[in-house]
Amino acid sequence: MQKRIVLDLDLCCGCRSCEAACRVAFKGEARIRHGDIAGVAYLPLACKHCKQPLCLASCPVEAITRDENTGLVLRSANICIGCKSCAYACPFGVIDAPLVRHISQKCSLCVDREEGPRCVAACSSGALQWLSDEEIERHEIGMRMVSKDLFFRRKA
Amino acid sequence: MKNIDPKAITVKKALCPFCSFGCEFGVVFNDFGITGVEYISKGSSGGRLCPRGSAAAMYLDHPRRLSTPMKKQKSLEWSKIVKELKKVVSNPKNVAVTFDRNITLEEYASIIGFCKNAGIDDISSTYFEPETNLRSFLPKAFSMTEVDDAQLVLLLGDPFNQAPMSSRAIIDWKLKDKKNELVVIDSINTHTAGFASRFMKVNVGTEPLLFFALAQEKIEGVDITKATGIESSVINDVSKAIKGVKKGLIFVCLPFAHTYDPRLYAEGLARLQSFSGMKVVPFVEFMGHKGNQNFASIIDKVKKKKIKYLLNFGELFPFYYPQMADDLRALNIYATATLKYDGYNALPVPLNLEKDGTIITTFGKKNLGGNIEPPSGTKSINEILSLLSDGRGKGEALRPPEKKVDVAERVRRLAEVSVTKKKNLRLVGEKVAYNFLGFFEGEALKMNPRDAAELGITVNDYASVTSKHGSVDLPVKLTEDVGKGIVAVPAETPSVKGLFEYLIDSGDNTINFIPTEVKICRKE
Numbered sequence: 001m002q003k004r005i006v007l008d009l010d011l012c013c014g015c016r017s018c019e020a021a022c023r024v025a026f027k028g029e030a031r032i033r034h035g036d037i038a039g040v041a042y043l044p045l046a047c048k049h050c051k052q053p054l055c056l057a058s059c060p061v062e063a064i065t066r067d068e069n070t071g072l073v074l075r076s077a078n079i080c081i082g083c084k085s086c087a088y089a090c091p092f093g094v095i096d097a098p099l100v101r102h103i104s105q106k107c108s109l110c111v112d113r114e115e116g117p118r119c120v121a122a123c124s125s126g127a128l129q130w131l132s133d134e135e136i137e138r139h140e141i142g143m144r145m146v147s148k149d150l151f152f153r154r155k156a
Numbered sequence: 157m158k159n160i161d162p163k164a165i166t167v168k169k170a171l172c173p174f175c176s177f178g179c180e181f182g183v184v185f186n187d188f189g190i191t192g193v194e195y196i197s198k199g200s201s202g203g204r205l206c207p208r209g210s211a212a213a214m215y216l217d218h219p220r221r222l223s224t225p226m227k228k229q230k231s232l233e234w235s236k237i238v239k240e241l242k243k244v245v246s247n248p249k250n251v252a253v254t255f256d257r258n259i260t261l262e263e264y265a266s267i268i269g270f271c272k273n274a275g276i277d278d279i280s281s282t283y284f285e286p287e288t289n290l291r292s293f294l295p296k297a298f299s300m301t302e303v304d305d306a307q308l309v310l311l312l313g314d315p316f317n318q319a320p321m322s323s324r325a326i327i328d329w330k331l332k333d334k335k336n337e338l339v340v341i342d343s344i345n346t347h348t349a350g351f352a353s354r355f356m357k358v359n360v361g362t363e364p365l366l367f368f369a370l371a372q373e374k375i376e377g378v379d380i381t382k383a384t385g386i387e388s389s390v391i392n393d394v395s396k397a398i399k400g401v402k403k404g405l406i407f408v409c410l411p412f413a414h415t416y417d418p419r420l421y422a423e424g425l426a427r428l429q430s431f432s433g434m435k436v437v438p439f440v441e442f443m444g445h446k447g448n449q450n451f452a453s454i455i456d457k458v459k460k461k462k463i464k465y466l467l468n469f470g471e472l473f474p475f476y477y478p479q480m481a482d483d484l485r486a487l488n489i490y491a492t493a494t495l496k497y498d499g500y501n502a503l504p505v506p507l508n509l510e511k512d513g514t515i516i517t518t519f520g521k522k523n524l525g526g527n528i529e530p531p532s533g534t535k536s537i538n539e540i541l542s543l544l545s546d547g548r549g550k551g552e553a554l555r556p557p558e559k560k561v562d563v564a565e566r567v568r569r570l571a572e573v574s575v576t577k578k579k580n581l582r583l584v585g586e587k588v589a590y591n592f593l594g595f596f597e598g599e600a601l602k603m604n605p606r607d608a609a610e611l612g613i614t615v616n617d618y619a620s621v622t623s624k625h626g627s628v629d630l631p632v633k634l635t636e637d638v639g640k641g642i643v644a645v646p647a648e649t650p651s652v653k654g655l656f657e658y659l660i661d662s663g664d665n666t667i668n669f670i671p672t673e674v675k676i677c678r679k680e
């Protein structure tokens with residue numbers, strides 16, 4: 001199983017380095033974006049490479065496919081017609097609807113880069129991590145939550 | 157026929173010159189040019205890069221990258237502009253030489269040496285960012301691991317935007333032990349402030365007053381609580397905490413037009429340092445170099461028609477300060493530049509990313525490396541100087557004459573500014589890493605929802621922001637992060653920087669950009 005991107009919200013300092021790294025690598029596409037959650041929290045929204053991806057289900061031309069071996073949900077740039085169905089279907093809102101290159105801005109988990117995702121490599125605080133399932137089990141992600149807010153922490 | 161290897165890529169190592177953190181990274185090339193950056197795990201920041209570092213690839217081959225000299229918005233051959241400049245410097249008493257950002261120590265020495273040989277006496281810095289006032293606080297050696305055993309860290313401003321690479325060590329330290337106290341002082345509620353054990357949200361620009369109060373310095377006739385908006389019980393608590401701390405650190409960031417009196421800020425900081433014994437570590441974009449006089453003295457001579465030509469080395473001046481155009485109208489300016497701007501004679505030079513040479517970082521001196529070829533058509537500062545004069549030599553560092561700061565007088569003045577009711581909103585500068593030069597995202601105006609409601613502005617609106625120097629349309633972000641009466645904007649492009657007012661410090665003739673009154677209207 002492919003490693004996954006995991007966010008430790010405790011650490012995210014809101015610098016948007018992750019977003020910048022993705023945009024530089026993918027010709028301006030922000031496949032990870034900083035979401036402002038009702039003015040209460042800011043956090044990067046990364047694709048989860050779902051087991052049953054709604055983006056895939058919504059695609060009228062089967063441009064999005066899921067690799068059963070790696071778990072990656074990938075969009076084919078050649079097949080995508082830029083209809084934005086996936087952007088509206090994704091329950092996590094991670095695909096940005098405005099198009100940069102006439103095709104959907106879908107995260108590829110940086111399959112082209114041996115060392116893994118660029119957004120993780122760039123992350124200034126170490127909030128984004130690249131972990132296998134076993135590592136996730138062992139890791140104390142979010143265990144240090146020091147919330148001042150009912151739902152999201154860190155609002156002075 | 158040539159076989160093309162699709163995997164043929166080259167990665168060249170570079171040192172990020174966009175702030176004093178000096179992160180290392182790789183620039184990736186294929187046969188067609190730059191394709192991106194690579195995150196080197198062995199680099200000084202462990203490969204991590206803030207948006208500015210990642211933007212290096214965009215900067216290097218930006219569509220507005222200047223690669224030929226320009227005169228009156230037309231390209232010109234180097235030989236012609238050099239001929240002109242030679243004539244200009246043959247009459248050195250008419251000429252001033254200035255420099256702003258991204259000059260290596262070696263280039264600075266060459267410029268000073270050139271002036272000496274050419275007989276140019278008027279030399280000044282045109283880097284007007286307030287952070288230059290923090291230069292004297294640069295520690296000789298510093299490592300972020302020094303945070304590990306601190307009990308208290310004081311963050312002045314927003315380091316997680318000014319130098320995002322500082323965030324990891326500070327957040328880890330904060331979360332490691334509940335007793336570790338993180339105090340943040342700022343006039344805007346930032347991401348950094350969100351991590352604070354205690355956030356002291358001061359009235360705009362009044363940080364220096366708070367520093368004096370925290371250092372228990374009595375200020376006759378000034379009501380600190382009223383001026384700063386911070387209760388005296390809170391001031392006393394924090395003052396006690398910093399006095400008693402065994403090991404503490406003060407990290408400082410001071411963005412453009414964020415405070416009214418940067419010199420007083422530096423003075424207050426010095427008092428805070430000696431009161432608490434805490435080490436002060438500034439995070440800046442560039443430290444600035446000094447000339448033999450401050451820039452307002454040059455403006456004076458321009459007005460008296462003693463100086464007719466100005467030769468600036470760097471990349472900001474005069475393009476980034478359009479509000480100074482009136483004061484400089486009588487001048488003929490030749491300025492080095494990296495991007496295309498209209499209106500001045502421009503000489504294309506390499507970026508720091510493409511230079512070899514030494515820069516000063518928070519962690520000591522570092523070498524830029526010079527691994528990346530600048531675009532053909534650019535000439536280095538040393539090449540330009542050699543073309544203008546045969547013996548440019550090396551010059552010693554200069555210092556402008558300094559006057560002692562009249563603390564009491566300045567404190568009173570600042571207290572008065574902060575409590576005076578203003579008719580309009582106050583525009584403050586802030587630092588947002590993601591807005592770097594507008595490459596990823598242009599500036600947006602942060603506004604309090606109550607101010608917006610009064611002006612009929614709602615979410616997703618554009619507003620025109622007008623100061624006495626001009627008007628700019630900006631998207632509005634409604635947020636309680638800025639208090640009522642305040643609007644904030646990252647000053648990253650000439651049009652936005654150009655809105656801010658500047659003051660000439662009558663004490664020492666420095667130029668200070670300050671929070672500025674603006675009128676705001678909803679844009680249809």
Ligand code: SF4
Binds near residue numbers: 046048049053
């Ligand atoms: S885009 Fe959304 S729906 Fe599709 S895989 Fe990613 S998170 Fe799941």
Ligand code: SF4
Binds near residue numbers: 032108109117
């Ligand atoms: S994994 Fe790669 S493509 Fe996906 S968001 Fe991160 S940088 Fe972008």
Ligand code: SF4
Binds near residue numbers: 012017125
């Ligand atoms: S780079 Fe890391 S710290 Fe910065 S916004 Fe992204 S996840 Fe948060």
Ligand code: SF4
Binds near residue numbers: 319
């Ligand atoms: S923190 Fe500073 S040196 Fe590091 S990538 Fe960002 S701008 Fe460059």
